[in-house]
Amino acid sequence: MQARAPRRTDPHRRERVIDACLDVIADVGVDGTTHRRVAAAADVPLGSMTYHFAGMDELLREAFTLFADQVATQFARRLDSATSEEEAERAVVDIILHDTFGTDRDLVLTHELYTLAARRPEYRTITQTWMARSRAALERHFDPSTARLLDALIEGLTIHRALDVTRPDDALVVEAVRRILRP
Amino acid sequence: MQARAPRRTDPHRRERVIDACLDVIADVGVDGTTHRRVAAAADVPLGSMTYHFAGMDELLREAFTLFADQVATQFARRLDSATSEEEAERAVVDIILHDTFGTDRDLVLTHELYTLAARRPEYRTITQTWMARSRAALERHFDPSTARLLDALIEGLTIHRALDVTRPDDALVVEAVRRILRP
DNA sequence: TCGTCATGTGTACAAGTGTACGCTTGGGCC
DNA sequence: GGCCCAAGCGTACACTTGTACACATGACGA
Numbered sequence: 333m334q335a336r337a338p339r340r341t342d343p344h345r346r347e348r349v350i351d352a353c354l355d356v357i358a359d360v361g362v363d364g365t366t367h368r369r370v371a372a373a374a375d376v377p378l379g380s381m382t383y384h385f386a387g388m389d390e391l392l393r394e395a396f397t398l399f400a401d402q403v404a405t406q407f408a409r410r411l412d413s414a415t416s417e418e419e420a421e422r423a424v425v426d427i428i429l430h431d432t433f434g435t436d437r438d439l440v441l442t443h444e445l446y447t448l449a450a451r452r453p454e455y456r457t458i459t460q461t462w463m464a465r466s467r468a469a470l471e472r473h474f475d476p477s478t479a480r481l482l483d484a485l486i487e488g489l490t491i492h493r494a495l496d497v498t499r500p501d502d503a504l505v506v507e508a509v510r511r512i513l514r515p
Numbered sequence: 516m517q518a519r520a521p522r523r524t525d526p527h528r529r530e531r532v533i534d535a536c537l538d539v540i541a542d543v544g545v546d547g548t549t550h551r552r553v554a555a556a557a558d559v560p561l562g563s564m565t566y567h568f569a570g571m572d573e574l575l576r577e578a579f580t581l582f583a584d585q586v587a588t589q590f591a592r593r594l595d596s597a598t599s600e601e602e603a604e605r606a607v608v609d610i611i612l613h614d615t616f617g618t619d620r621d622l623v624l625t626h627e628l629y630t631l632a633a634r635r636p637e638y639r640t641i642t643q644t645w646m647a648r649s650r651a652a653l654e655r656h657f658d659p660s661t662a663r664l665l666d667a668l669i670e671g672l673t674i675h676r677a678l679d680v681t682r683p684d685d686a687l688v689v690e691a692v693r694r695i696l697r698p
Numbered sequence: 699t700c701g702t703c704a705t706g707t708g709t710a711c712a713a714g715t716g717t718a719c720g721c722t723t724g725g726g727c728c
Numbered sequence: 729g730g731c732c733c734a735a736g737c738g739t740a741c742a743c744t745t746g747t748a749c750a751c752a753t754g755a756c757g758a
Contacts, residue, residue, distance in 0.1 A: 361634050363546025367746065379707040382747060443626075443633040449678050450626040451544050459678040481668075481691045488671030495632050495642040500663065508664045511694055550716065562737040565717060 346384050349374045353395040358437045362392065362444050396445050396455065400462040403438065408469040420473035421509060424482060428489050428505050439494045474513070481512050529567050532557045536578040541620045545575065545627050579628050579638065583645040586621065591652040603656035604692060607665060611672050611688050622677045657696070664695050 352374035356365045367381040367388070385391040410427060414420040449455040463483065470479035485508055489500055500508075535557035539548045550564040550571070568574040593610060597603040632638040646666065653662035668691055 361546070361630070363544070366744080368744085377707055379709085383706060388746075440633050443630040446674065446678060447544070447626040447630040450623050456678060463675065463679050477687060477690060480687060481694065484671030484675055484691070485664075485668060486671070487674050488667030488669070491629065491670050491674070492646065492667055495629060495639060496646050500667070504660060504663060507660060508667070508695075511664065512691075549714085551714085560737055562739085566736060571716075 345376065345380070349376060349380070349384060349391070350395050350398055352376075353391055354399055354441065357392075357395065357444055358440050361440075362448060365392070392448070393455070393458070396441075396448070396458050399441055400445065400458050403442075404462050404465040404469075407466055411469045411473065414473065417473060421513060424470075424486070424509050425502075425505055428486055428509075429502060439490070442490075443494070478512060482509070485509070485512060528557075528559065528563070532559060532563070532567060533574070533578050533581055535559075536574055537582055537624060540575075540578065540627055541623050544623075545631060548575070575631070576638070576641070579624075579631070579641050582624055583628065583641050586625075587645050587648040587652075590649055594652045594656065597656065600656060604696060607653075607669070607692050608685075608688055611669055611692075612685060622673070625673075626677070661695060665692070668692070668695060 349370060353365065353370045356369050356373050360369070365388075368378055370391070371378045371381055381391070385394075407427065411420060411423050414423045445455070445459065449459045466486075467476075467479050467483050470482055473479075474482065489505065489508065492500060532553060536548065536553045539552050539556050543552070548571075551561055553574070554561045554564055564574070568577075590610065594603060594606050597606045628638070628642065632642045649669075650659075650662050650666050653665055656662075657665065672688060672691065
């Protein structure tokens with residue numbers, strides 16, 4: 333059995349593979365992510381993997397870069413739409429409660445990225461860029477220290493929400509943000 | 516049914532394997548952790564792996580349970596030694612800056628555990644127990660809401676410290692704890 | 699029309715995996 | 729002393745993995 337008729341240059345093929353890669357990571361984790369699984373998810377032959385990407389690392393890097401970019405963009409958009417400090421405060425509460433990590437998928441992907449970055453410094457440029465963008469968005473409304481602390485609080489509450497059974501209730505989140513903002 | 520004295524081998528063999536397993540996880544991550552590598556690290560034959568543990572999952576579960584227990588115990592001990600609210604506040608700052616996640620090893624292991632728990636609910640009993648113990652230790656000094664928020668803050672700042680280049684400086688941490696404690 | 703060649707694909711392969719299973723071993727009992 | 733039998737081990741096996749590479753294909757210039 334020899335090669336089937338190749339589809340001539342499909343410019344979206346790379347992106348399709350990257351999207352599929354994120355799906356696979358969310359589903360089975362970075363460690364379960366193999367060329368074969370991604371190829372199947374993207375409906376692309378196995379050979380395409382090594383053709384389009386130098387190796388697994390290149391694929392992971394591009395996938396996580398895309399993911400971080402999407403989340404950071406959504407985060408910034410949500411905050412930038414606020415026109416007063418009260419609205420910004422409400423936006424932060426909303427983000428913790430609903431927005432940024434709205435889906436399990438995003439939460440899992442975030443943890444996978446964090447774990448990778450914790451063990452392998454070469455992935456930290458991705459998390460650093462992400463965090464810098466989040467903080468910059470916050471600093472359009474709050475002073476740098478406050479922005480920093482809000483960012484940490486968002487991170488911490490998000491993780492608790494993911495790994496604990498008892499979710500922080502709405503009132504507690506409102507209270508937390510209030511304490512940070514009005515010392 | 517009778518309890519027999521261990522025959523030829525070191526009675527602490529299981530524990531040695533579990534310790535070695537944590538070392539391997541810290542070194543190469545959960546996904547790189549194999550029976551063979553753990554066996555080599557523990558200086559134990561490969562066959563021992565399947566003899567002492569039903570499978571990789573059982574080994575991971577026991578290893579992470581041990582790890583979480585150690586960290587939580589250290590955390591609680593640090594807080595319990597405080598005899599006043601001021602001391603407790605200082606302890607929290609110290610914990611963020613130095614203690615709990617003092618080593619890269621602990622940080623990496625924590626992320627590995629979080630990632631596992633995020634994707635596989637059966638590991639969440641470990642993180643839940645850990646968090647419940649941390650919170651209980653905090654509640655010996657602070658009211659429940661404050662304890663909860665401090666816990667989230669510790670989590671968030673710790674992660675930022677791990678994944679960002681710009682570490683929160685000491686003054687910012689002091690400020691953060693102060694804001695949570697004195698709304 | 700036909701040859702050329704970049705693009706894209708199928709497949710083979712060596713390395714490495716978890717686990718089952720039969721064999722060795724040596725302490726306790728007669 | 730000599731036997732017994734479970735604790736513990738070495739090994740084989742079926743499988744999955746990433747990657748290299750030979751080769752089919754069709755667009756395009758001559």
